Amino acid sequence: MEKIADGYYFMFEIGWFLDLLIPTLVRVKDDKLYLVGSKPCQHKDMKPCCIPAGGKAECKELSLDDPNLKAFRSTESLVSLKELDSLEQELERSLENQEIKERYLNSKAKKQREATIERVMNDHRVLSNLEA
Numbered sequence: 121m122e123k124i125a126d127g128y129y130f131m132f133e134i135g136w137f138l139d140l141l142i143p144t145l146v147r148v149k150d151d152k153l154y155l156v157g158s159k160p161c162q163h164k165d166m167k168p169c170c171i172p173a174g175g176k177a178e179c180k181e182l183s184l185d186d187p188n189l190k191a192f193r194s195t196e197s198l199v200s201l202k203e204l205d206s207l208e209q210e211l212e213r214s215l216e217n218q219e220i221k222e223r224y225l226n227s228k229a230k231k232q233r234e235a236t237i238e239r240v241m242n243d244h245r246v247l248s249n250l251e252a
Contacts, residue, residue: 124148124184128247129198130214131155132224143214143224145207145243146198147250153182153189154250156243179246197224207244208237 125148132143147154157178182189189195199220201210214220 123151124195124198125200126150128201128204128244130201130211131194132197132199132214132220143211145201145240145247147247148184148198149250151184153184153186153195154179154247155182156180156246179250204244207240211237211240 127148129146129148130143131146144155157180184195199214199217201207203210215225
């Protein structure tokens with residue numbers, strides 16, 4: 121497997137075993153992938169009715185060769201972020217990319233913009249608090 125550089129990425133195709141929305145923000149650090157979990161909520165406008173789990177304790181740490189990441193080919197969907205100061209623009213740019221649309225957002229359900237900028241911003245706050 122090719123080494124994945126440390127940094128922040130959007131990950132588009134993930135399995136429901138991670139209980140996350142698509143797309144999501146992840147951090148790669150020291151050959152580990154970190155992501156923020158989610159939990160059910162009553163707010164029905166959010167599909168599939170999940171919200172970020174919260175603080176650093178809810179971060180999941182996975183080895184880059186974790187069987188679940190390999191099974192869902194999740195690391196193949198990573199898109200590196202260039203501008204952490206403009207996460208909203210980065211998300212919009214990624215969602216408008218034709219290749220990403222065709223490969224990961226090709227079903228009617230996925231086109232409903234399940235990930236919101238608030239979720240991405242929260243995930244960034246949590247992930248940026250991991251020890252440098």
